[in-house]
Amino acid sequence: MTEEPKATLSAPPAGARCAIHPALDAQATCQGCGNPMCASCAEQGAVAICPACRQRTFETGPFPYTREHWSLDGLLSLCLSRFKAHYRVLMLVCGVGILATWVIAAAGILITFRLDPSHGTHLGKHGALFLQGFANVVQTLCQLGCELLAIGVSLDVLEGRPTGVDAALARLRRFPAAVLQLAVIYAGVAALAGLLYVLVRVVVSSRATAASLPLLVLGAAIVAVPAIYAGLGIMFALPELMHEPASSPLSALQRSFQIASGKRWAVFGIALLCGLIGCSGLLFCCVGVFATLPLATLLYCALFLTLKNHTPRGQSESANPYWHV
Ligand SMILES: [Zn+2]
Ligand SMILES: [Zn+2]
Structure with missing residues (x-):
């Protein structure tokens, strides 16, 4: 439950817009596909991967849960x-x-x-x-x-x-x-x-x-x-x-x-x-x-x-x- 996320996020190019929400300014770059993401897509900097990539890896990626983190x-x-x-x-x-x-x-x-x-x-x-x-x-x-x-x-x-x-x-x-x-x-x-x-x-x-x-x-x-x-x-x-x-x-x-x-x-x-x-x-x-x-x-x-x-x-x-x- 620690808050130390923003350091891992890469900054988007200047003036970039969110790939999913074009009306919003990009706050970070997705580490999966490289698309710019807005604050909401990046969950206020909590995640480094965009919703589309998350969905994709959720279907075919490595097993995500651990004994300590699961529901x-x-x-x-x-x-x-x-x-x-x-x-x-x-x-x-x-x-x-x-x-x-x-x-x-x-x-x-x-x-x-x-x-x-x-x-x-x-x-x-x-x-x-x-x-x-x-x-x-x-x-x-x-x-x-x-x-x-x-x-x-x-x-x-x-x-x-x-x-x-x-x-x-x-x-x-x-x-x-x-x-x-x-x-x-x-x-x-x-x-x-x-x-x-x-x-x-x-x-x-x-x-x-x-x-x-x-x-x-x-x-x-x-x-x-x-x-x-x-x-x-x-x-x-x-x-x-x-x-x-x-x-x-x-x-x-x-x-x-x-x-x-x-x-x-x-x-x-x-x-x-x-x-x-x-x-x-x-x-x-x-x-x-x-x-x-x-x-x-x-x-x-x-x-x-x-x-x-x-x-x-x-x-x-x-x-x-x-x-x-
Ligand atoms: Zn992505
Ligand atoms: Zn967005």
Whole structure:
């Protein structure tokens, strides 16, 4: 919130008029396009870039927000501008993912139905169960691959890198690491579920019927609170894995915890908002998800970048024109 801006602005040529407001005298020169700007365009000397350049960089420039400087309003308008500027590649990548997930889910249901022992199959109950499990694993892996693609393209769009099919497919290099990371997360979930199971068994076997229900609720809360805490902590593990090509599954999990640390309410709120945006597409005969899912992914990745980036030490607000957008 310091005021020390005017020193960074370059003076306009003598007698120059504002490029956007020709009736007004120019007070500074835009450092983006070189056009003269009036006091209002330069926000009384607070910004060094004209509104047109700000709008343009807002659509395609580097990611503007940091952990110290961001707002939900800013994130939403940034995601909307970037979505408008890159909707084709975003919708293509997410759309392929959605379609693949649907197809595999349908195939899984069909296989399960066809192999149902009551329909006279020769596989038997165990064979059918095995095939169903196999279908689930394939679906999970396919979904993970699609998530990698969607997150990778979203990060490219948000950080102003060129996007394309090649760049998107190159992202799949992180697939083995992502599978390993998912296995670690599943192991954690299984451990928590095991803990809950043991708790339930203990409560049920204690036969203290009057006290058992509150005890069970207490037990569930004891498991649920750290589960939600840890769940919010690992929310950025996949984007981190994509963002840092050299990171390992475990180091990305650890870094995700650091990124979410101290910001869990913001993460919780925006995760909820992403879920709402993503699901709102289902209201429009399901096809809406082809637009709302990429937008939700963009917002999720934008939050990741915001909380990961730090404002350089000693940099004043005037150094970053986006903070005024
Ligand atoms: Zn300009
Ligand atoms: Zn002007």
